[in-house]
Structures are given as structure tokens and as C-alpha cells.
Amino acid sequence: MTDDADDADDANDAHDSTGGDGVTDPDDAHPPLSLSAFHDACQRAGRPLLTASELARHLERPHSEVTDDLEALAERGDLEHLAVSRDPVVWFPAELEDLTERERVVVFPKRREIIVDRPDQFTRAQLSQFAHLADGNGESGYRYVVRPEDVWQAPHDSFDGLQRTMRQALGQRSDALESWVESQWDRARQFRLVTHPDDYTVLEAQSAEIMGNVARQKLDEEHVHAPISDTEDWVREGSEAAIKRILYEAGYPVRDDRNLESGDALEVGLEVSLREYQRTWVDRFLEAGSGVFVGPPGSGKTIAAIATMEEVGGETLVLVPSRDLARQWAETVLDVTSLEPEQVGQYHGGRKEIRPITIATYQIAGMDRHRSLFDDREWGLVVFDECQHVPSDVYRRSTHLQSRHRLGLSASPLREDDRAADIFTLIGPPIGTDWEALFEAGFVAEPELEIRYVPWGDDEHQNAYGSAEGRERYQLAATNPGKVAEVRYLLASHPGARALVFVDYLEQGRDLAAALDAPFLSGETPHLERQRLLDSFRHDEIDTLVLSRVGDEGIDLPSADLAIVASGLGGSRRQGTQRAGRTMRPAGGALMYVLATRGTREEEFARRQLQHLGRQGLTVREESVERDLETETESDTSSEAADE
Structure with a gap:
């Protein structure tokens, strides 16, 4: 015009x-x-x-x-x-x-994206109720995406309440976005699982049309016995999880309103105070009855889970990926609650105790010869720690333990096999706080992430890389001898720092440990020795640990303030989160260095692995190492010979 x-x-x-x-x-x-x-x-x-x-x-x-x-x-x-x-x-x-210093909100309804420049805490808290923080680096504003699953799990009793929250967060009406959100809100209320008076499960639909056009098109005799009415189907026992997954993938999440076991009553007195966001997590879980606490390492997901135990007030089973983590869970429960030692048990390869609070490993809970022990007890709450494992074939066998309340914990519910949806159908919807808010509030330290491109340490390895193919080529770049000198340089640059050095290969780990005069902890380390090393690290008796993949998760190292990833860049995005998380803690300067051999595919792997951390709000820098590492390595060798 x-x-x-x-x-x-x-x-x-x-x-x-x-x-x-x-x-x-x-x-x-x-x-x-x-x-x-x-x-x-x-x-x-x-x-x-x-x-x-x-x-x-x-x-x-x-x-x-x-x-x-x-x-x-x-x-x-x-x-x-x-x-x-x-x-x-x-x-x-x-x-x-x-x-430019004012908060600005720009909505792109067709893309269902919201760009926010300089958002205040209130706006971010409101946005987190219906949108996903896709990019939080703050340089180009915070980019939120409104996904179907964000609307499905919005903590509101009515669409009107959600609509008010949207308008408060956006400072405006967006009819197109609100219309789409309302359609997703309705989708999340089309199906539910209920318990029939005769004690079998029924799938209910809001209308005959939605039952006929969706459920009966997607499900077969493997999932349901027969129709009961135009809007009800008789569900085969044991197929509930599959039904939820199939309809979720079709865009229709299923509400699970079955009369599941509530477990024997158990009084749990929490003796520590919750942070405001932890209380929000617990409240949202109690409203939904199930869910996954998503937050960075160090944000207190374990404490929030124990607070959930207190609120549920029933006997609890906690599933963890390792016996080390089982021991840490047991110690934490006894440390922060009124429970007595005889009320808390561990069930794994080292101990076999079934008690009101039982911490077991996924592997043993999924074994046929042990499963009946867990089936025989009625659990009021089942906690799936490191729940990104749940979709795997080995771990998902434990999810048949369907109590009334199911809680997952994860720093990064990402999977590389596109089965992340299984996490939320087998357990519940995501519940979390955007990482940047926790960094700004000082609850968790924001680590500084730096990718360092390291030259080859010698011509022999570089020449071998040029003629190698496939996996051998990747391994040669990962074990570049030049990284030994670079690790030494970084440790010398941060004297007194508690340092974790991650490797993917056992031989490389042993070589690095010998060069640094530091212990090497791997899957081959006996459990008692592993426990001794971890306790020594926590108590300042040793300040450097070299770790294989065993350190990526299931080990609590809250006092680490320096992480160096020497190899393992071909791993998953989740692995990058876990390793960065080892330096996240409420105080101190947290640092993470990722070493990539210059001119190899490691450069691409490093960027890919840390890219999603940048979107969570962490700052990622890149630095090219220009020192002559081969000369430094020879100099170090000469110095060691002179000392001898």
C-alpha cells in the first residue's frame, strides 16, 4: 500500500x-x-x-x-x-x-518459532511451559520452538490457562500460533488408558471417529483383543507401552489413567531445602503423575527425585546404569532424608537387597531370574536414572515395572537412533528448566568450552593416517601423539585444577596416565579400586584422573573444574553433554577442552558433538594450536632421561 x-x-x-x-x-x-x-x-x-x-x-x-x-x-x-x-x-x-537493552519478542507463527532478545526471568519461565529452547547462546537472541510435545505436556488444566501464559510470555496475541497450539492441546486429550472394573486395561477415545480413523488403523490384534464399544478397545496385557508409543508417533499422546500399583506407604522426610526450580519440577510431576526431569549435571535432579519420593510417600525402586551410581544413590538418600540404613537397599552384582527404597541396575532388573523379585513388590514410584538408556533393547526390559508414578532423570535425553520418543512414552513427558537460567542464577556454573585443533605429533602417524581407511583412520586421529604434549600444556596452564582427561582407547589411556603420572580408570578397573580412586579424587588426594568411557555417566564427580577430551569425538551428542557436565557445579571457573587433530574428520566430530551445547546457552570457542608439539615431546623425553 x-x-x-x-x-x-x-x-x-x-x-x-x-x-x-x-x-x-x-x-x-x-x-x-x-x-x-x-x-x-x-x-x-x-x-x-x-x-x-x-x-x-x-x-x-x-x-x-x-x-x-x-x-x-x-x-x-x-x-x-x-x-x-x-x-x-x-x-x-x-x-x-x-x-536495544529492552526485552523484545518476535513471533514467527508459520515456523512456530519465537525469538526473544534480552528476555527476563519471568518471560523465560513462562516460555518454558509451552516452548523448547532450541538456541540459547544469546548472541542472536534466544530461539524457542513450539513443538507438539511441548504443548502436550504444558502444566495447565485448561487451554484458557495455557493461552493466558502464552500471551503473558509473548506480550501479544498471535492468533495463528494460538490456533495451532489449541489443536495440539486437543490432540493430547483424544486417547487414554483406563482400568476396567474387571481389572483389565481399556483404550478409550473421545469419539468414534478418532477411534476408527486413528487407533484402529494403527493398532492390530497384537495390541488389542476386540472392540468393547465404538470408543473403547480391550487392550492385551503387556501391550500398553507399545500402544502409547504407536499413537504418540501418530501425533496422539495417550494419557495413562490406569489404576496402577501405588505401593505400600513409606514416610520419607527430606532434610534439605529445594531450590525454586526443583520445587517446580516436583509440582509439575505430581500434576502429571509421570515425567522426566531434564537439566544439566549439577542442577540437583537426584535431590528433586528424592523430594518426589517424599511427596509420593510410597516404596520406591531406583534403576541406574552402574553399581557405582547405585552406591552413590544409597549414600545420598541416607544423607538427605530421615530414612534408616535398613530401609535402603542395593541390588546388583555386588549386593542383593530388596528394601522399601531399592536401588538396582537396569541390567539385573531386566534379567528373567531376578525380575520376579521386583514384580512381587508393589512400588509407589519407579525412578529411571540416566533414562536416555531406556529405549535400548537391554534396558527397556526394565520398563515393564509400570507403577502409578514413573520418573526419569537425564541431562540430555538425546539419542542418535531416533528413539528419543520412546523415553517419553515409556516414562513420561519432559519437565525442565532452560540451562541458561540456571547459569545466570548461579545454581550451576557455565563451563567454558574450547575446541583446540592440534597438529600431528610426528610424521609417522600423519603418514599412516593419509594411507588408512575407515575405522583405522579415525583411531589414528584420535590417538595422535601430539595430544599428550597438549594435555600436559593445559594441565600446566591450570595448576591446582581438578582435572579429568577422557579417552576412547585403553592403550591411549594407559600411555597418557603414564605420561601424566596419574591413575587410569576404565571398565577393567576392579570396583573396589574404582571406588578408592573416585573417593581420592573427591577428597583432593589426587587432582588428575584419566577416564575411559566409564566416566561418561553413572559417576558423580561434582568437584571437577577442568575436563580435557583427548579422544572420543565420534561419540554421541549425549556423550558431549555428559563430559561437559563433569565441570558443571555451583561455584568456580569450569573449563572443558576438546582436542581434535587438525585437518582430520575429528574437526567435524568436535563441532557436531558440542553444537547442541551451544544451543543450550554454553559458549563454544575454537583455537588452533601452533606450537611444535613434536619438539615439545622430544624435549619432555630428554628431560625425563636427564632426571633418571
């Missing part, structure tokens, strides 16, 4: 606002335009300057009135204006930086 057309429309608006004789109706008079209202209009437009025509359309006011108000603000020194070729005048704040 041209400016002349705009002016004509504004003239008509001006005519309509009068009584027909050119006299303005007092009831239709507008207050003078304020600088704050101009800022709000700029936020809606997504740019720091506006024409009078744009502002008039936004305010739904006559062009002439808006122009008068703009000139008045300019006379006061609040606005500046500039003539440009395509529009008579553009207006902008006299102090433009005042606008």
Missing part, C-alpha cells in the same frame, strides 16, 4: 472517529503517545524504527494524530527522525541503545 493510500485510510479513520460533523467524540479521544508505547510498537515490528503510517496501523489511530504525537516527542528530545527515499520520514528513539 502506498503512503497516499495509507493517508486516505487514515483520513477515513479520522472521519469515522468524529460525530459526522467534524467534532471528535470525547469517548474516542486517545491519550498522547508515550515513548514507552513507541518502544512497544518497535518490539512488535521487530525493528528499532518506524514510519508514522506503520505506527498508526499498529495503534489503530489516525495518521494525523500519530504524526502530531511523534513531533511532540521529538520536541522533547525523546525521538529523532530522518527523511528517506522510500518513505517520507522514519522515527527512532533518540537514545537507540535504550531500545
Whole structure:
């Protein structure tokens, strides 16, 4: 539309606002335009300057009135204006930086994306109820994506409540986005599993149409026995998880309202205080009855899980990936609750105790010869720690333990096999807080991540890499001898730091441990020795540990403030999160260095593995090492010989 057309429309608006004789109706008079209202209009437009025509359309006011108000603000020194070729005048704040420091929200309804610049804590808390933080580095604003699963698990009893939250977060109405969100809200209420009075499970649909067009098209005799009515199907015992997964993938999450076991009552007194976000996690879990606490390492998911035990008030089974983590769980439960040692048991290769609070490994809980022991006891709550494992064939056998309440814990529920949806259908919806908010509040330290591109340590390995193929090529880059000198350099640059050095290969780990005069902890390390080393690290008796993949998860190392990834860059994104998480803690400067051999595929692996951490709000830097590592290695060898 041209400016002349705009002016004509504004003239008509001006005519309509009068009584027909050119006299303005007092009831239709507008207050003078304020600088704050101009800022709000700029936020809606997504740019720091506006024409009078744009502002008039936004305010739904006559062009002439808006122009008068703009000139008045300019006379006061609040606005500046500039003539440009395509529009008579553009207006902008006299102090433009005042606008750049304000929170701005821009909505892209078709992409279901929300870009927020300088969001305050309230806005981020509101957004987290219905949107996923996809990119939180803050440089180009925070990018939120509204996904179906975010709407499905929104903590509201009605769509009206969710709609109010959206409008508070966005500061505006977005009819297109709200319409899509409402459709997803309705989808999440089309199916539910219930218990029939005769004690079998029934799949219920909201209508005969949705049952016939969706459920009965997707499910077969493997999942249901027969129809009971136009909106009800008799479910085969044991197929509940498969039904939830199939309908979830079809875009229809199933509410699980079965009368599942609630377990014998157990009084658990929590003797520590929860942080505000942990309390929010627990409250949202109690509303849903199931869910997954998602937060960075160090954010207190274990404490929040124990608080959930207290609220549920029933006997609890905790499933963990390793006996080391089982021991740590047992120690934590006894340390922060009123429970006595005889009420807390461990069930794994080293101990076999079934008690009101039992911590067992996934592997043993899934074995046929042990499973009946867990089946015979009614659990009020089952906790799946490191629940990203659950979709794997070995671990998912433990998910048949379907109690009334199912809680998952994970720093990164990412999977490389596209089975992440299984986590939420087998356990429950994600419940979390955006990482950047925890960093800013000081609950968790934001580690500094740096990828360091290291040259080859010698010509022999570089030449071998050039002629190798496939897995051998990857291993040669991973075990580049130049990394030994670089690890030494980084440790010397951070004297006194508690350091973890991660490797993917046992031989490389042994070589690094020998070069650093540090212990090497791997899957071959006996459990008693592993426990001794971990305790020594926690108690400052040793300050450097070399770790194989055994250290990626299931080991609590809260006091580490330096992590060096010497190899293992072909691993999953989850592995990158776990290793970065070893340096996340409430205080201190946390550092993580990732070493990649320059000019090899390790460069790509390093960027890919840490990319999603950048989207969580962590800063990722890149540095090319220019020192002559081969000379340094020879010098180190000569010094050692001289010492001998």
C-alpha cells in the first residue's frame, strides 16, 4: 500500500472517529503517545524504527494524530527522525541503545518459532511451559520452538490457562500460533488408558471417529483383543507401552489413567531445602503423575527425585546404569532424608537387597531370574536414572515395572537412533528448566568450552593416517601423539585444577596416565579400586584422573573444574553433554577442552558433538594450536632421561 493510500485510510479513520460533523467524540479521544508505547510498537515490528503510517496501523489511530504525537516527542528530545527515499520520514528513539537493552519478542507463527532478545526471568519461565529452547547462546537472541510435545505436556488444566501464559510470555496475541497450539492441546486429550472394573486395561477415545480413523488403523490384534464399544478397545496385557508409543508417533499422546500399583506407604522426610526450580519440577510431576526431569549435571535432579519420593510417600525402586551410581544413590538418600540404613537397599552384582527404597541396575532388573523379585513388590514410584538408556533393547526390559508414578532423570535425553520418543512414552513427558537460567542464577556454573585443533605429533602417524581407511583412520586421529604434549600444556596452564582427561582407547589411556603420572580408570578397573580412586579424587588426594568411557555417566564427580577430551569425538551428542557436565557445579571457573587433530574428520566430530551445547546457552570457542608439539615431546623425553 502506498503512503497516499495509507493517508486516505487514515483520513477515513479520522472521519469515522468524529460525530459526522467534524467534532471528535470525547469517548474516542486517545491519550498522547508515550515513548514507552513507541518502544512497544518497535518490539512488535521487530525493528528499532518506524514510519508514522506503520505506527498508526499498529495503534489503530489516525495518521494525523500519530504524526502530531511523534513531533511532540521529538520536541522533547525523546525521538529523532530522518527523511528517506522510500518513505517520507522514519522515527527512532533518540537514545537507540535504550531500545536495544529492552526485552523484545518476535513471533514467527508459520515456523512456530519465537525469538526473544534480552528476555527476563519471568518471560523465560513462562516460555518454558509451552516452548523448547532450541538456541540459547544469546548472541542472536534466544530461539524457542513450539513443538507438539511441548504443548502436550504444558502444566495447565485448561487451554484458557495455557493461552493466558502464552500471551503473558509473548506480550501479544498471535492468533495463528494460538490456533495451532489449541489443536495440539486437543490432540493430547483424544486417547487414554483406563482400568476396567474387571481389572483389565481399556483404550478409550473421545469419539468414534478418532477411534476408527486413528487407533484402529494403527493398532492390530497384537495390541488389542476386540472392540468393547465404538470408543473403547480391550487392550492385551503387556501391550500398553507399545500402544502409547504407536499413537504418540501418530501425533496422539495417550494419557495413562490406569489404576496402577501405588505401593505400600513409606514416610520419607527430606532434610534439605529445594531450590525454586526443583520445587517446580516436583509440582509439575505430581500434576502429571509421570515425567522426566531434564537439566544439566549439577542442577540437583537426584535431590528433586528424592523430594518426589517424599511427596509420593510410597516404596520406591531406583534403576541406574552402574553399581557405582547405585552406591552413590544409597549414600545420598541416607544423607538427605530421615530414612534408616535398613530401609535402603542395593541390588546388583555386588549386593542383593530388596528394601522399601531399592536401588538396582537396569541390567539385573531386566534379567528373567531376578525380575520376579521386583514384580512381587508393589512400588509407589519407579525412578529411571540416566533414562536416555531406556529405549535400548537391554534396558527397556526394565520398563515393564509400570507403577502409578514413573520418573526419569537425564541431562540430555538425546539419542542418535531416533528413539528419543520412546523415553517419553515409556516414562513420561519432559519437565525442565532452560540451562541458561540456571547459569545466570548461579545454581550451576557455565563451563567454558574450547575446541583446540592440534597438529600431528610426528610424521609417522600423519603418514599412516593419509594411507588408512575407515575405522583405522579415525583411531589414528584420535590417538595422535601430539595430544599428550597438549594435555600436559593445559594441565600446566591450570595448576591446582581438578582435572579429568577422557579417552576412547585403553592403550591411549594407559600411555597418557603414564605420561601424566596419574591413575587410569576404565571398565577393567576392579570396583573396589574404582571406588578408592573416585573417593581420592573427591577428597583432593589426587587432582588428575584419566577416564575411559566409564566416566561418561553413572559417576558423580561434582568437584571437577577442568575436563580435557583427548579422544572420543565420534561419540554421541549425549556423550558431549555428559563430559561437559563433569565441570558443571555451583561455584568456580569450569573449563572443558576438546582436542581434535587438525585437518582430520575429528574437526567435524568436535563441532557436531558440542553444537547442541551451544544451543543450550554454553559458549563454544575454537583455537588452533601452533606450537611444535613434536619438539615439545622430544624435549619432555630428554628431560625425563636427564632426571633418571
